[in-house]
Structures are given as structure tokens and as C-alpha cells.
Amino acid sequence: MEKIISGKAGEEQACNYIKKKGYKILERNYRCLFGEIDIIAKDKNTLVIIEVKYRKTNKFGKGYEAVNYTKQQKIIKTAQNYINEENLKLPVRFDVISIDNEEVTHIENAFGVYN
Numbered sequence: 001m002e003k004i005i006s007g008k009a010g011e012e013q014a015c016n017y018i019k020k021k022g023y024k025i026l027e028r029n030y031r032c033l034f035g036e037i038d039i040i041a042k043d044k045n046t047l048v049i050i051e052v053k054y055r056k057t058n059k060f061g062k063g064y065e066a067v068n069y070t071k072q073q074k075i076i077k078t079a080q081n082y083i084n085e086e087n088l089k090l091p092v093r094f095d096v097i098s099i100d101n102e103e104v105t106h107i108e109n110a111f112g113v114y115n
Helices: 002-020 069-086
Strands: 024-032 035-043 046-055 092-100 103-107
Touching: 002 024, 002 035, 002 046, 002 092, 002 103, 024 069, 035 069, 046 069, 069 092
Parallel strands: 046 092
Antiparallel strands: 024 035, 035 046, 092 103
């Protein structure tokens, strides 16, 4: 339960961070058969799929290190489902926001190519 609460707090912090950067949040915690996307946003004319990783400590490494190839493929497949459902024709970017010891690291274009 504590992990869920801290994860939600991390997502909230990430949302506040990207709003300040001028992103428009379209969806949070989008779920489908393939998986979940933490945040779906728009940065100008680009659809941004954002994976958020929150860690209280660096004991197990930085949060962004947990977004491995398998996780990336799951996010890409989930994003494809969302894009098809919404019939979107926008460029897509995959970002990772890692919050480690309250330090925010935003990695734009972290993985994947989808057009």
C-alpha cells in the first residue's frame, strides 16, 4: 500500500513539473490489455507518453534504470493502443521522469520510435 501511495505522489509531482514546462496533460493512468501509461501529455504538437519512476532512496539505483527493454516494449504497445483508440495523427515521443530523493530527472525521447 505504501508503494502505491508514494507512486501516486511521484506521479503528482511529475504532473506539476511538466505543467510548469507548458505540457497539457491529456490522460493519467491509462490502462488497457497491454499495460498502463502513467501520463499522456501534449508538448506543442507532439504526443508525449511518460513513464514515471519514484524512489525514496538510491539503494536500488536510479528510477529511470528500471525502464528496461521489456518495460519499454510494453509501454510502446500500450501507446499504440491509445493512439488507435483516439485516432491520433501526431508525432509521438516517449519520456521518462525519474524522481529520486526528490530530485527530478526528465529524459526526453528516452526510447522507442513510433510514427
